[in-house]
Amino acid sequence: MHPPPLPPDLESRRPQMFPVLDARDIERMQRFGEVRHFHDGECLFAAGQPGPGMLVLARGRVALSRRDGLGHSIPIVEEGPGQFLGEVAQLSGRPSLVDAHAVGEVEALVIPPHRLRALLVAEADLGERIMRALILRRVGLLETGAGGPVLVGPPEGAGRVRLEGFLSRNGHPYLAMDPARGAEADSLLERYSPHAEELPLVVCPDGSVLKNPSESTLARALGLLPEGAFETHYDVAVVGAGPAGLATAVYAASEGLRVLVLDQRAFGGQAGASARIENYLGFPTGITGQALTARAYVQAQKFGVEMAIPAEVASLRCAAPGAPLTLALTDGRKVRTRTVVVASGARYRRPALANLGQFEGRGVFYWASPIEARICADEEVMLVGGGNSAGQAAVFLAGHARRVRVLVRGRELAASMSSYLVERLAASPRIELVMETEVVELAGSEERGLRRVRWRHRPSGREEVADVRHLFLFIGADPATEWLTGCGVTLDAKGFVRTGVVLGEEPLQAEAWEAAGRAPLGFETSLPGVFAIGDARSDSVKRVGAAIGEGAAVVAQLHACLASAATHVATGPVTSPCSTR
Numbered sequence: 001m002h003p004p005p006l007p008p009d010l011e012s013r014r015p016q017m018f019p020v021l022d023a024r025d026i027e028r029m030q031r032f033g034e035v036r037h038f039h040d041g042e043c044l045f046a047a048g049q050p051g052p053g054m055l056v057l058a059r060g061r062v063a064l065s066r067r068d069g070l071g072h073s074i075p076i077v078e079e080g081p082g083q084f085l086g087e088v089a090q091l092s093g094r095p096s097l098v099d100a101h102a103v104g105e106v107e108a109l110v111i112p113p114h115r116l117r118a119l120l121v122a123e124a125d126l127g128e129r130i131m132r133a134l135i136l137r138r139v140g141l142l143e144t145g146a147g148g149p150v151l152v153g154p155p156e157g158a159g160r161v162r163l164e165g166f167l168s169r170n171g172h173p174y175l176a177m178d179p180a181r182g183a184e185a186d187s188l189l190e191r192y193s194p195h196a197e198e199l200p201l202v203v204c205p206d207g208s209v210l211k212n213p214s215e216s217t218l219a220r221a222l223g224l225l226p227e228g229a230f231e232t233h234y235d236v237a238v239v240g241a242g243p244a245g246l247a248t249a250v251y252a253a254s255e256g257l258r259v260l261v262l263d264q265r266a267f268g269g270q271a272g273a274s275a276r277i278e279n280y281l282g283f284p285t286g287i288t289g290q291a292l293t294a295r296a297y298v299q300a301q302k303f304g305v306e307m308a309i310p311a312e313v314a315s316l317r318c319a320a321p322g323a324p325l326t327l328a329l330t331d332g333r334k335v336r337t338r339t340v341v342v343a344s345g346a347r348y349r350r351p352a353l354a355n356l357g358q359f360e361g362r363g364v365f366y367w368a369s370p371i372e373a374r375i376c377a378d379e380e381v382m383l384v385g386g387g388n389s390a391g392q393a394a395v396f397l398a399g400h401a402r403r404v405r406v407l408v409r410g411r412e413l414a415a416s417m418s419s420y421l422v423e424r425l426a427a428s429p430r431i432e433l434v435m436e437t438e439v440v441e442l443a444g445s446e447e448r449g450l451r452r453v454r455w456r457h458r459p460s461g462r463e464e465v466a467d468v469r470h471l472f473l474f475i476g477a478d479p480a481t482e483w484l485t486g487c488g489v490t491l492d493a494k495g496f497v498r499t500g501v502v503l504g505e506e507p508l509q510a511e512a513w514e515a516a517g518r519a520p521l522g523f524e525t526s527l528p529g530v531f532a533i534g535d536a537r538s539d540s541v542k543r544v545g546a547a548i549g550e551g552a553a554v555v556a557q558l559h560a561c562l563a564s565a566a567t568h569v570a571t572g573p574v575t576s577p578c579s580t581r
Helices: 023-032 113-122 124-144 158-169 183-192 215-221 227-231 243-254 289-302 370-375 388-398 419-427 510-516 544-571
Strands: 034-038 043-045 054-067 073-079 099-111 150-152 175-177 201-203 209-211 233-239 259-262 306-308 313-317 325-329 334-342 346-348 380-384 403-407 431-434 437-445 449-457 463-467 471-473 477-479 530-532
Touching (some): 023 054, 023 099, 023 113, 023 124, 054 124, 099 113, 113 124, 113 289, 124 289, 150 158, 158 215, 183 209, 209 215, 233 243, 233 544, 243 259, 243 289, 243 544, 259 334, 289 306, 334 544, 370 388, 380 388, 388 403, 388 419, 388 431, 403 437, 419 431
Parallel strands (some): 150 175, 233 259, 233 334, 259 306, 334 530, 380 403, 380 471, 403 431
Antiparallel strands (some): 043 099, 054 099, 150 201, 201 209, 313 325, 346 477, 437 449, 449 463
16 A cells, blocks of 8 residues: 655655664564454554554554544555554553554554553663654644544634644644534534534544533543542652653653653643744754653653643642642542642733733733634734743744734833844834833623723823734733642742742741751752742742753752651651651
């Protein structure tokens, strides 16, 4: 069978996507799996169902196809002896995104997820080739939408934009259909007769249909949440999957600790939404925040990190010195862990505008991704903010919108924005800078969304108004630490977490520290066994590189905490707060 063409940017990399392993390679893999036989036509794995892991073909051929919940099935490729089946979902045992059927009698080496991760670590050169293929295959699935849900609704609908953002930021394939431009999408609406607030319809790979689901409902339907994670005791629970949290996860898991990462929205944090980061070390041509953090996300899974996204933490509980640390989630589930790393970062600041909530997702946005860029193509947009994130977003949007009007409260950009971005804004003919100005009023309707914005020149009080359908807000962020209220972790006046470096001489949690038998470590909070890094930490440098550095550095302190717990258990009568035993 002649394989169908890949997207143009991947066609040249077909040999890397579908490499042929030699006999020596397969021999090295034997100890990681077991041989199984499949009959002609037998399904090896199916889209939407957890698969057995990676399969290495010794005899026979296997046909792979992509299928959606609408019943469409399109061939992808047919693989034969020496080739292997799988993509990045097989690292964590997530549901397969494609179908695989035996063509004739098939003999294959089946390597389950935990053994696949061991293979990638133990066989470095072979693991590199396999990992590259797994990643490129996921990229191909993302570009074609294969194996994911189908979203049916108007492109500018708040629900569709929200779910597209969730799926794209979590690296999950999907297809989107506009009922105004396709008979098939229109017939779905006729069949299910949804109200406007029930759009989009989401057709899952198994054929089930959801009406404008929440992110967590959709994640469960797609098998993205590891249900067993909440029955396990962890060495480290990381709250937040931004650059700091992902760095902690990668380093801690690679050093043998059992790690769970929780995030209420998506991996990458605010950095993941950056259109282009050009001053991060080692990337002279720049890299998108999504690409940078997606690599870290896959890398963490390679070392066995468990990911729970979306999963929102409601509170941290430690009943008494020596008791386990418990994270209580908003859905009622609990996570027990020996240590906690607070990497929850910051959430986007919202200006004090009376009807702001009415237009969020209906013309007001807090990040600029290709989804938002598509919506505002060839239109005038307004962006508020004077920091690096605002500058990156303005440059990105200027490549799609007719004009980008940037409103800044300050008198000059140099005090808050990197010089290369200031120069780029000034050089763009599509960007208009309006200094010392703030938005004072939004107008529109529930049905039509945002339609008009009024702004004021602060020194003169002069006001102007214009028809604006797309407003992007980048006015800073507040620490996402409210879930720590009442647990004994000390915050500064602005809500950032104080750690060992800045705790000073306050006798905080004296009983707990007496039980621990030691002083706080550098990134440790006022509560033993709880650490804070990245944007959530008081006095931290709010940069991607600094967050990653703190995420790596805290791992040595986690080891020290856990080691002190073990020593305390062995030599003293009191159990350390770092111990769950």
